[in-house]
Amino acid sequence: MIGNMMRSSQFFISTQKEAPADAELISHQLMVRAGLIKRLGSGLYSWMPLGLRVLRKVEAIVRDEMNKAGALELLMPAVQPRELWEETGRWAVFGPQMLKIQDRHEREFCFGPTHEEVITDIARKEINSYKQLPLNFYQIQTKFRDEIRPRFGVMRAREFLMKDAYSFHASHESLENTYQLMHQAYSNIFTRLGLKFRAVKADSGAIGGDGSQEFHVLADSGEDGLAYCEQSDYAANVELAEAIAVGERVAAKETMQEVDTPKQTACEDVAKLLEIGVERTVKAIALMAAEQFYLVLLRGDHHLNEVKLTKVAGLSDFRFATEEEIRGHLNCPPGFIGPVGVAENVKVIADGTVALMSDFVCGANKPKLHLTGVNFGRDLAEPMIVADVRNVVEGDASPDGKGKLSLCRGVEVGHIFQLGSKYSQAMNATYLDEEGKSQVMEMGCYGIGVSRIVGAAIEQGNDDKGIIFPLSMAPFSVVICPIGFHKSDAVKDAAHQLYQDLLQAGVDVLLDDRAERPGVMFAESDLMGIPHRIVVGERGLTEGQVEYKARQQTEAQNVNLTEVKNYILSQLN
């Protein structure tokens, strides 16, 4: 009987005062302390009954919005045969992140890290005609990715719950339509979940394809940097946010000179020694790609963006040069290298910002020396390649020309892609068009990290007492804390009646009928993040009153016992 499961004495509550030493993120600590999850191994967590209630609520909202957007739920196997992955070449591409397993016949399988291959196989077998298109299939399923470094509890676990959808189309316009539909569905989902989020332009990474956007829950502890414009709707992952170089190069005023920098190898230290701003300095980063040695020039206070760098012609497989390679090509130890006087076979790439600098400071290619007053076209050739290869910084011009960029951090909880024909082509997923001609399907794919959302939500909602869940995903909506439940019949009867009334009104209510002291009940319900609390005590009952407090409020208020049910219902909307 479900009602019994909503009494604390019959439910399973397992809170802890101390979090495990390895939980560094507040959400991870609180999830363990509140007894939502229990660790089995690195990146492997059991969802305890309390945590599962939260996970299921998230899942239900995701499912509801997907269904509303016309997607069809199915469920694919978690274990997938190697041959399917060989067709797209991803058995090798995915590499060690994929958990590979063998059956008793020594046939090879993987535990699915994603399902493009399986769904495309279904599509090529089931879809023959343009009349069947478009179609959008989704599942909510456990995935496994053997992360290099699992951490942060369920936020970067190896086994996790994901909603993944895949759409199939007879035209690019149709793909765009569904993509926009999914964009809207995702916005609806995160809004209903009560989270602060932002959709940003994203790199499509190993999944491949053209357009893609990520949905991020905003949190300072997020692993991703985001750039957004307050004055417009531009927003992008820092990985690909464009850095716009503004203005023109000023004419040279200084002459080039060597200066002693005996111990100064970093731009910051050189700037400090010379008493100039670090934005006057240029750093050189040595790379190797296809046997070619490169120097990448960045302003001293800027940071290299490796994703952008791989998009420069010839650098898709770059690596950082070793110290020997640096000495071999420049005859100088790292720390003092620069672009002046380099040999013909060194290719120089200047970041767009550097290309506009004049009278700058850089390494002299001689030990313990830097150069000041350096200018392109006079002291060294104009750079062979000018490209945007840096991370944007706070205050950069927005690429749409409508203001300045701000930075924040986020937890990636959703990602939508226009895949195009990458998988359908490789796996020969075709249909017959109106003219009876065979055509390759266009595909889109749309993921949501269901289990990660729980962690992200707690990152966003917590205080020194514990979790503050949005109502939409709280394990219980209301908790009734009776004081002296086992001593006072009046308290017992009132609490029980209220519990029954709320249950009958369809409210997720928890009755704390344990013989615990009030402090324990309060501390635990706060830790678990239950949004609404009603305290029933003998003291108030003599006046016909109970006490109500919202989780995020500090002050409680008295409510008439006769009105409390309706009051709660109004709080729940």
Added chain:
RNA sequence: CGGGGCGUAGCGCAGUCUGGUAGCGUACUUGUCUGGGGGACAAGGGGUCGCAAGUUCAAAUCUUGCCGUUCCGACCA
């Protein structure tokens, strides 16, 4: 993959240097008192000290190997 840390009760830790009865806090059990913010007192239960080999009269402690885990770096829907 490279470098560091840590493995002792469910959780948090001491004990290891200097070998000699395995401890503390919390959680758990029982009882009494208590009863509006993780209460007090008392009495209890719970451990192959990560695994294996070695040194020794004797190993949580010393040696070697392995395993797990974690942090930093590299890397990553």
